[in-house]
Amino acid sequence: MDWKTMMYNERFPKSNKYSPEFVAKNQMGPNSIWLMEWLTEKIEIKENMKVLDLGCGCAMSSIFLAKEFGAMVYATDLWIDVSENQKRIVEFGLEDKIIPIKAEAHALPFAKNFFDVIVAVDSYGYFGTDDLYLSYITSFLKSEGIIAAVLPGLMQDFDNFKVPKHLLKPQKNGNVFWEPDCFTFHTKDWWLSHWMKTTLVEVETCDTLEDGYKHWAIQEKALELAGFNIFPSVEETLLNDAGQYIGFARIIATKNKAKTEESMPHAWQPEFSAVCESLRNERDSRKKV
Numbered sequence: 001m002d003w004k005t006m007m008y009n010e011r012f013p014k015s016n017k018y019s020p021e022f023v024a025k026n027q028m029g030p031n032s033i034w035l036m037e038w039l040t041e042k043i044e045i046k047e048n049m050k051v052l053d054l055g056c057g058c059a060m061s062s063i064f065l066a067k068e069f070g071a072m073v074y075a076t077d078l079w080i081d082v083s084e085n086q087k088r089i090v091e092f093g094l095e096d097k098i099i100p101i102k103a104e105a106h107a108l109p110f111a112k113n114f115f116d117v118i119v120a121v122d123s124y125g126y127f128g129t130d131d132l133y134l135s136y137i138t139s140f141l142k143s144e145g146i147i148a149a150v151l152p153g154l155m156q157d158f159d160n161f162k163v164p165k166h167l168l169k170p171q172k173n174g175n176v177f178w179e180p181d182c183f184t185f186h187t188k189d190w191w192l193s194h195w196m197k198t199t200l201v202e203v204e205t206c207d208t209l210e211d212g213y214k215h216w217a218i219q220e221k222a223l224e225l226a227g228f229n230i231f232p233s234v235e236e237t238l239l240n241d242a243g244q245y246i247g248f249a250r251i252i253a254t255k256n257k258a259k260t261e262e263s264m265p266h267a268w269q270p271e272f273s274a275v276c277e278s279l280r281n282e283r284d285s286r287k288k289v
């Protein structure tokens with residue numbers, strides 16, 4: 001099979017409309033358009049809804065959101081140059097629908113209660129494992145807005161917390177699958193507990209992608225054949241694992257109504273220290289009396 005045929009995937013019909021060259025050239029890991037298609041199968045995105053695509057990489061998933069749903073997308077990323085993303089956005093004639101933004105996920109330049117939907121594909125794991133992150137990110141979400149993420153993750157926990165040997169074994173190309181980015185891989189139930197314990201959101205969906213490893217592996221093969229891969233292929237380990245441990249988790253939640261009127265700044269925001277100072281001053285003036 002040639003690489004372009006491998007990039008055609010019956011499971012993701014909307015994604016098949018995008019040229020294999022465009023998709024292959026702009027990948028930064030697993031196929032972001034396939035994964036965004038999977039994520040949005042369970043989210044109602046209406047025209048002109050304000051959507052934050054957090055950690056959008058080369059903005060392919062943002063282009064998908066604008067083209068398929070007519071959303072207003074804030075394509076936000078740290079590593080990828082905004083002008084490079086703007087070029088891709090213009091190529092698709094979507095400059096009125098997508099705003100590329102370079103920002104760090106803990107210092108976002110948005111107003112509180114601004115977005116209808118916040119999505120993250122293969123990026124949330126880089127910052128969202130922090131227990132304090134959900135309260136920060138949902139502050140930018142409207143009451144009853146949606147927060148959703150797809151994460152490469154574990155299909156089950158490791159026996160006795162030990163990384164299985166086949167994930168640590170060097171492949172024929174010398175690459176070892178289980179490298180530092182994988183340390184953020186978790187099961188869907190880990191994510192469910194991580195979000196539910198905050199009481200900030202109601203989780204609507206928390207599941208895994210059927211045959212996720214197969215979709216990931218076939219793209220690895222295609223990118224390598226086409227010479228578009230930026231990292232050595234991990235196809236060999238994915239096929240050896242056969243979905244026993246490695247795949248994709250999806251989590252979708254609604255922001256609770258009761259949590260929208262928070263007046264306190266988040267602990268990471270500079271305003272937080274001003275609030276602390278005023279509380280200390282108040283306490284000190286009370287003690288003087």
Ligand SMILES: C[S@@+](CC[C@H](N)C(=O)[O-])C[C@H]1O[C@@H](n2cnc3c(N)ncnc32)[C@H](O)[C@@H]1O
Pocket residue numbers: 026027028029030031032054055056057058061076077078079080103104105106121122123126127
């Ligand atoms: C593996 S890439 C995936 C990119 C894209 N979503 C995709 O699937 O092709 C992870 C992305 O997360 C973004 N990222 C990682 N840490 C971040 C942070 N602290 N703030 C904002 N973005 C971050 C990176 O800029 C990078 O583009």
